[in-house]
Amino acid sequence: MTEFIDGPLWYFALAVFLSGVVWRMFSIFRAGSKPDLSVPRRSAAVSAVMTSLRRFVPRHEMSPRIRLQLVAGYMFHLGLFALLLFAAPHVLFLQEHLLGFGWTPMPHWAFIVTSQIAFAGLLLLWLHRVLNPVTRLISDADDHVAAVLTFVVMLTGCLALMETFTGLRVLHRFTVELLMIYFPFSRLMHAFTFIPSRAYTGAWYGRRGVDA
Amino acid sequence: MNNNKRSLTAHQDDFFSVVKALLVIVLLLSIAPQALAAGDAEPAAKVVNPGAELWREVRQREAPVAGTTQVAGMDSGVLINIRGEQWRTFRMQQLIPAAGALLGGVLGIIVLFHLIKRGLRLELGRSGNYLLRFKEIDRVLHWFVATIFIFLALTGLILLTGRVVLIPMVGHDVFSVIASASKEGHNLFGPLFLLGVIGLFIRFVSKNFPGKGDIGWLLKAGGMFGGKHPSAGFFNAGEKIWFWLVIFIGLTLSATGLILEFPFFGQDRLIIELSLVLHGVGAVLLVAGLFGHIYMGTAGMEASLESMTSGYVDANWARQHHDQWAEACEAEGAVIAGEELAKKQRLRGTKNRVPDRPAAEEGQ
Amino acid sequence: MARMKFLCDAERCIECNACVTACKNENEVPWGINRRRVVTINDGSPGERSLSVACMHCSDAPCAAVCPVDCFYTTDDGVVLHDKDICIGCGYCFYACPFGAPQFPTTGAFGSRGKMDKCTFCAGGPEADNSSEERRKYGSNRLAEGKLPLCAEMCATRALLAGDGDTVSNIFRERVTWRGSSGLTWGWGVAYSKPGLRRGRGVEGKAAGKD
Ligand code: HEM
Ligand code: SF4
Ligand code: SF4
Numbered sequence: 001m002t003e004f005i006d007g008p009l010w011y012f013a014l015a016v017f018l019s020g021v022v023w024r025m026f027s028i029f030r031a032g033s034k035p036d037l038s039v040p041r042r043s044a045a046v047s048a049v050m051t052s053l054r055r056f057v058p059r060h061e062m063s064p065r066i067r068l069q070l071v072a073g074y075m076f077h078l079g080l081f082a083l084l085l086f087a088a089p090h091v092l093f094l095q096e097h098l099l100g101f102g103w104t105p106m107p108h109w110a111f112i113v114t115s116q117i118a119f120a121g122l123l124l125l126w127l128h129r130v131l132n133p134v135t136r137l138i139s140d141a142d143d144h145v146a147a148v149l150t151f152v153v154m155l156t157g158c159l160a161l162m163e164t165f166t167g168l169r170v171l172h173r174f175t176v177e178l179l180m181i182y183f184p185f186s187r188l189m190h191a192f193t194f195i196p197s198r199a200y201t202g203a204w205y206g207r208r209g210v211d212a
Numbered sequence: 213m214n215n216n217k218r219s220l221t222a223h224q225d226d227f228f229s230v231v232k233a234l235l236v237i238v239l240l241l242s243i244a245p246q247a248l249a250a251g252d253a254e255p256a257a258k259v260v261n262p263g264a265e266l267w268r269e270v271r272q273r274e275a276p277v278a279g280t281t282q283v284a285g286m287d288s289g290v291l292i293n294i295r296g297e298q299w300r301t302f303r304m305q306q307l308i309p310a311a312g313a314l315l316g317g318v319l320g321i322i323v324l325f326h327l328i329k330r331g332l333r334l335e336l337g338r339s340g341n342y343l344l345r346f347k348e349i350d351r352v353l354h355w356f357v358a359t360i361f362i363f364l365a366l367t368g369l370i371l372l373t374g375r376v377v378l379i380p381m382v383g384h385d386v387f388s389v390i391a392s393a394s395k396e397g398h399n400l401f402g403p404l405f406l407l408g409v410i411g412l413f414i415r416f417v418s419k420n421f422p423g424k425g426d427i428g429w430l431l432k433a434g435g436m437f438g439g440k441h442p443s444a445g446f447f448n449a450g451e452k453i454w455f456w457l458v459i460f461i462g463l464t465l466s467a468t469g470l471i472l473e474f475p476f477f478g479q480d481r482l483i484i485e486l487s488l489v490l491h492g493v494g495a496v497l498l499v500a501g502l503f504g505h506i507y508m509g510t511a512g513m514e515a516s517l518e519s520m521t522s523g524y525v526d527a528n529w530a531r532q533h534h535d536q537w538a539e540a541c542e543a544e545g546a547v548i549a550g551e552e553l554a555k556k557q558r559l560r561g562t563k564n565r566v567p568d569r570p571a572a573e574e575g576q
Numbered sequence: 577m578a579r580m581k582f583l584c585d586a587e588r589c590i591e592c593n594a595c596v597t598a599c600k601n602e603n604e605v606p607w608g609i610n611r612r613r614v615v616t617i618n619d620g621s622p623g624e625r626s627l628s629v630a631c632m633h634c635s636d637a638p639c640a641a642v643c644p645v646d647c648f649y650t651t652d653d654g655v656v657l658h659d660k661d662i663c664i665g666c667g668y669c670f671y672a673c674p675f676g677a678p679q680f681p682t683t684g685a686f687g688s689r690g691k692m693d694k695c696t697f698c699a700g701g702p703e704a705d706n707s708s709e710e711r712r713k714y715g716s717n718r719l720a721e722g723k724l725p726l727c728a729e730m731c732a733t734r735a736l737l738a739g740d741g742d743t744v745s746n747i748f749r750e751r752v753t754w755r756g757s758s759g760l761t762w763g764w765g766v767a768y769s770k771p772g773l774r775r776g777r778g779v780e781g782k783a784a785g786k787d
Contacts, residue, residue, distance in 0.1 A: 068349065112399075119400070119401070120407070131348055133556075158400050159394075159397050162664065165389045167389045279615040279616060280619045285610075285679070287676055288613055292674050293675070293676060296638055299642075299672060300672040371644050375643075375645065375646050384646060384662055388645045388664060395665075475667070488668075
């Protein structure tokens with residue numbers, strides 16, 4: 001079981017993840033867009049960049065209504081990526097199995113604080129999703145599966161913090177593999193699509209002189 | 213059985229769980245020092261030598277002669293740590309059995325109670341009109357604390373009772389993996405619990421001060437003896453007591469938990485052992501209270517869970533359980549007709565994925 | 577069967593810390609850990625006394641009783657050992673131990689303690705005697721080679737005695753007679769006054785069957 005999860009299943013998950021993401025991005029780009037015949041009022045490229053950046057902050061009119069999502073959203077996403085890239089076991093793993101080089105990981109205490117922030121953020125986001133009538137209505141199974149899967153991946157990772165029990169490490173690896181296999185077929189793809197999506201909107205509207 | 217009687221007995225249970233909790237606090241607090249004192253009788257030295265005075269002093273923790281040593285570490289200068297023995301006796305022979313008895317007992321009482329009395333129904337059925345009871349931010353906070361609390365309770369109880377309960381079932385190797393996971397998880401989520409309790413305090417404290425009707429509610433024991441349903445405001449006295457238990461025991465758990473988790477602010481073994489005693493006793497009490505709380509929020513009282521899911525309660529539910537609050541709402545004209553709410557929320561089985569407008573819900 | 581005990585003669589201990597160093601060296605203990613320490617009372621004043629303290633291998637060992645994962649066991653020689661594969665590093669054994677024997681590698685702040693390490697009476701752990709696994713986790717297993725703990729062997733003044741309880745106390749009794757003063761088997765009341773764990777209340781560690 002351990003060998004299967006560390007070996008074949010890992011490569012399978014990696015293959016599904018990589019090919020799935022590439023395929024989905026490719027099909028999005030291949031779809032292209034209608035030729036825009038409007039007279040350009042502004043540079044589409046500049047607007048693409050501007051909108052991509054502006055999206056990091058909510059529109060003024062919206063901010064009081066989405067304070068919870070904003071704060072919890074940043075807590076979760078920043079925490080998650082800090083963990084993904086700077087947790088000591090992850091850096092070691094990337095160095096040994098994928099990249100061949102590593103970088104300075106964060107200290108243990110920072111790992112703990114970061115994961116607490118990320119957990120709080122994810123929990124708040126999901127609670128908001130199910131407790132707000134609107135978000136509950138527009139959420140489907142995919143949203144919940146994605147949230148729960150991400151939560152389980154983070155949780156198993158933290159339960160394995162002592163780093164001495166093989167069973168716990170493998171459990172974490174297994175949930176990661178499930179997530180990787182699920183990833184390309186779900187809204188988790190927003191981790192990749194958010195950039196082109198913002199840029200496209202920015203370019204399309206910016207060209208017509210509309211702030212988007 | 214008439215409806216009124218049912219309501220009385222349900223309150224009775226709420227009240228009983230509170231009384232029981234208080235009784236056990238007193239009991240355990242009276243046992244703890246006794247347990248800590250039990251080991252004080254040191255086996256006397258068999259032969260007395262000139263240094264005997266010195267050695268006797270050494271055994272006392274408060275010995276005037278503090279030892280010195282080249283080796284660094286917590287209490288490394290102390291020769292004999294007597295409290296450790298007292299703590300282990302308390303933990304293994306009193307706390308663990310008491311925890312099992314209390315939690316099992318409360319659970320048993322609730323199940324028995326439910327089988328005999330059934331839950332408390334809405335006396336007048338549903339009115340179809342609604343009152344907003346908890347805003348979204350309050351519900352998010354409630355479930356945030358609830359999730360974390362249940363996780364901490366589960367992992368903590370695994371650490372406390374796993375040796376007795378789980379090792380015989382799964383064996384040492386498997387249990388060790390479970391225990392390690394529990395320990396890491398418990399330590400990770402503990403500090404978040406503190407933040408949650410502080411949040412609860414901020415959001416709910418204003419509604420939990422003793423108020424009109426509380427004495428009456430308590431005197432009638434939630435309607436246990438009196439014929440008439442006791443009057444209550446937004447929260448009744450039972451709920452207020454639960455709130456303050458959560459706050460005080462919750463803060464105690466957090467404080468002692470943090471002392472245990474960060475053992476490098478000079479706390480010695482005595483402080484840690486006392487923290488473990490308080491932490492264990494507090495945790496068991498609060499979990500026992502939680503059982504009662506969950507029962508009253510779900511099977512024990514019809515239509516009360518809605519207040520924490522959708523945030524709205526039926527107007528009849530409000531009138532039955534929180535008449536003062538219901539009257540105040542009615543006076544303000546805060547009653548929302550069912551159709552209006554359904555339109556606003558599209559909660560009632562609509563498959564329409566495109567809400568025409570974001571519901572103008574409470575600002576958050 | 578022998579019942580292994582430690583005895584430290586406070587009239588002889590000169591606080592040279594040779595036992596501490598010998599132990600560290602022999603068992604290659606994890607960094608930052610001292611399985612044995614010497615405590616001095618009334619340091620620098622008349623009546624100064626020193627004692628070398630480590631795990632006393634208690635009969636009714638508090639550490640074993642309190643361990644949430646039940647990882648201790650007592651060998652037929654009366655030596656209290658533990659299984660590092662099972663230990664979760666909670667620290668409870670340290671809080672319960674009268675002698676402060678269990679130690680923890682401080683592999684990081686935030687209450688993460690790492691697996692407990694303590695004096696094994698130079699008797700290794702649950703792995704096969706003198707296997708490399710055993711050596712890596714617990715240090716040497718001198719008892720299996722018919723030798724006694726190195727700390728006591730190294731003690732220049734023979735203050736620290738280790739071995740079968742009867743033999744050790746006979747040596748000590750002779751000394752006390754010869755010295756003309758009464759002696760005190762320091763720590764014995766706490767460590768050995770209670771009935772043995774292994775024959776006792778069915779509290780047995782995973783590897784309880786190991787000889
Ligand atoms: C701020 C909140 C909390 C913190 C920081 C905290 C921390 C801790 C720590 C450090 C331990 C020792 C565990 C170990 O190192 O192996 C512990 C044990 C325990 N905790 Fe908590 N905890 C918190 C809240 C809670 C809550 C809310 C509960 C239960 C509802 C709980 C139940 C327990 C129990 C039952 C134990 C085992 C005690 C024993 O084995 O004697 N804790 N906690
Ligand atoms: S001295 Fe401490 S570690 Fe050794 S057996 Fe006794 S309680 Fe356990
Ligand atoms: S630190 Fe290890 S040996 Fe000590 S009580 Fe905890 S689990 Fe048992």
